[in-house]
Amino acid sequence: MSKKFWDENLETMSENAMQAFQLEKLKETVTWVYDRIPYYKTAFDGQKVKPSDLQKLDDLAKFPFTVKTALRDNYPFGLCAVPMSEVVRVHASSGTTGKPITGPYTAEDLDQWTECMARGLWAQEVRTDTVLQNAYGMGLFTGGLGFLQGAMRIGCAVVPSGAGMTERQILLIQDFGADALCCTPSYCLTIIEAAERMGVDLKKTKLRTGHFGAEPWTVEMRNEIEARGGIHAYEHYGLTELMGPGVSFTCEYYNIHINEDHVYPEIVDPETLQPVALGEEGELIFTALQRRAMPMIRYRTRDICTLRRVKCDCGRTLITMDKILGRSDDMMIISGVNVFPSQVESVLVEFAEVEPIYQIRLYKKGHIDAIMVETEARKAIYEAGPEKIEEVAKKISAKMQQVIGINVPVKIVSPDSIERSIGKAKRVIDQR
Numbered sequence: 320m321s322k323k324f325w326d327e328n329l330e331t332m333s334e335n336a337m338q339a340f341q342l343e344k345l346k347e348t349v350t351w352v353y354d355r356i357p358y359y360k361t362a363f364d365g366q367k368v369k370p371s372d373l374q375k376l377d378d379l380a381k382f383p384f385t386v387k388t389a390l391r392d393n394y395p396f397g398l399c400a401v402p403m404s405e406v407v408r409v410h411a412s413s414g415t416t417g418k419p420i421t422g423p424y425t426a427e428d429l430d431q432w433t434e435c436m437a438r439g440l441w442a443q444e445v446r447t448d449t450v451l452q453n454a455y456g457m458g459l460f461t462g463g464l465g466f467l468q469g470a471m472r473i474g475c476a477v478v479p480s481g482a483g484m485t486e487r488q489i490l491l492i493q494d495f496g497a498d499a500l501c502c503t504p505s506y507c508l509t510i511i512e513a514a515e516r517m518g519v520d521l522k523k524t525k526l527r528t529g530h531f532g533a534e535p536w537t538v539e540m541r542n543e544i545e546a547r548g549g550i551h552a553y554e555h556y557g558l559t560e561l562m563g564p565g566v567s568f569t570c571e572y573y574n575i576h577i578n579e580d581h582v583y584p585e586i587v588d589p590e591t592l593q594p595v596a597l598g599e600e601g602e603l604i605f606t607a608l609q610r611r612a613m614p615m616i617r618y619r620t621r622d623i624c625t626l627r628r629v630k631c632d633c634g635r636t637l638i639t640m641d642k643i644l645g646r647s648d649d650m651m652i653i654s655g656v657n658v659f660p661s662q663v664e665s666v667l668v669e670f671a672e673v674e675p676i677y678q679i680r681l682y683k684k685g686h687i688d689a690i691m692v693e694t695e696a697r698k699a700i701y702e703a704g705p706e707k708i709e710e711v712a713k714k715i716s717a718k719m720q721q722v723i724g725i726n727v728p729v730k731i732v733s734p735d736s737i738e739r740s741i742g743k744a745k746r747v748i749d750q751r
């Protein structure tokens with residue numbers, strides 16, 4: 320029988336031992352950035368705080384936050400603590416606005432990132448005999464190479480299919496006998512749909528596990544993917560600024576464990592920036608603990624989430640986070656109500672009459688912001704005619720009103736008319 324944990328010592332450490340470890344690493348990191356990166360020296364001095372002020376974990380709250388604009392202002396390598404001669408890889412996030420966010424790594428950083436990935440994949444049934452099809456985008460995006468490295472460290476057979484060419488993905492799943500599929504959840508749905516169209520029953524293939532992440536998705540979407548794909552849908556979370564994927568991963572009980580020996584998490588109220596207690600919702604903040612090239616101090620992720628200390632049956636003591644509700648940047652305020660795309664998704668996916676594929680349009684109704692959701696009819700419903708479609712749209716709208724608390728008009732469009740995702744799905748179209 321193979322070992323249960325990838326790294327038992329680190330994954331099952333007592334809370335006290337973990338906190339002592341984190342404190343030691345935090346002290347090292349704040350000193351490292353203060354001594355080497357002018358941006359951090361100025362920021363710490365501006366807040367009248369020195370590395371030596373960090374004597375206990377709570378002292379971290381005295382240190383300044385780092386926001387995305389600091390990365391943009393210091394693009395591309397102004398926040399890098401080591402000379403380029405020590406950098407062995409640079410990743411970047413495409414970003415929807417402005418310049419990309421860069422992520423330089425030393426050889427040691429890459430090694431640690433790989434360990435984080437291997438740890439997560441191991442918790443998700445990936446073993447040496449696994450054939451792992453990696454359909455994350457290969458290249459600057461951290462998804463492709465991050466999963467490749469982790470899977471290679473475990474020693475499984477990696478098929479780096481990359482994102483796109485969906486029919487070929489299905490062919491490879493069949494011919495190479497993939498047991499594990501890595502991609503975004505929205506791309507997995509695209510693959511499932513294409514397989515259904517091609518008459519391929521994925522449940523009859525060897526495919527058993529999915530390793531999904533890089534975008535928000537709901538539990539309802541996870542259930543849909545598991546039922547239609549015949550797989551266990553595991554999750555990974557992470558961001559370029561910290562390492563890429565590898566920040567956290569689900570175990571078999573769907574708890575999302577944070578690699579808290581590598582990233583120190585906090586949750587703050589996004590308005591007041593004051594810490595919030597475990598179990599309460601707020602913005603996720605991370606400080607890198609072992610990174611050398613570009614360690615982030617109190618990085619504001621904009622991801623809205625909740626941290627919990629649960630006693631997980633998997634045996635890992637690593638702190639857990641809830642599924643990401645959404646990015647604060649994606650939060651819409653409609654008629655005074657805060658709405659996340661994930662809330663719309665959770666309602667839509669419950670309706671079998673429509674595909675769980677959707678777009679949210681924001682527009683101006685006079686001076687007021689308004690919302691409209693477009694989703695696709697399944698073939699049978701579409702063929703039943705406009706009256707049936709109207710009836711379904713009204714039913715979904717009523718459920719939205721009940722769950723979200725505002726009137727969300729729903730337009731049901733013809734099958735296959737919404738663009739399919741091969742990476743991160745674009746859910747919101749802002750026409751205001």
Ligand code: DLL
Binds near residue numbers: 533556559563565622
């Ligand atoms: O998306 C890294 C990654 C690759 C994670 C593959 C998991 C799998 P970025 O492109 O920098 O990095 O985007 C980071 O994506 O701040 C979240 O808003 C979102 N995100 C990532 N994973 C999840 C997830 C990669 N599991 C941003 N659930 C993050 C919800 C996620 N949102």
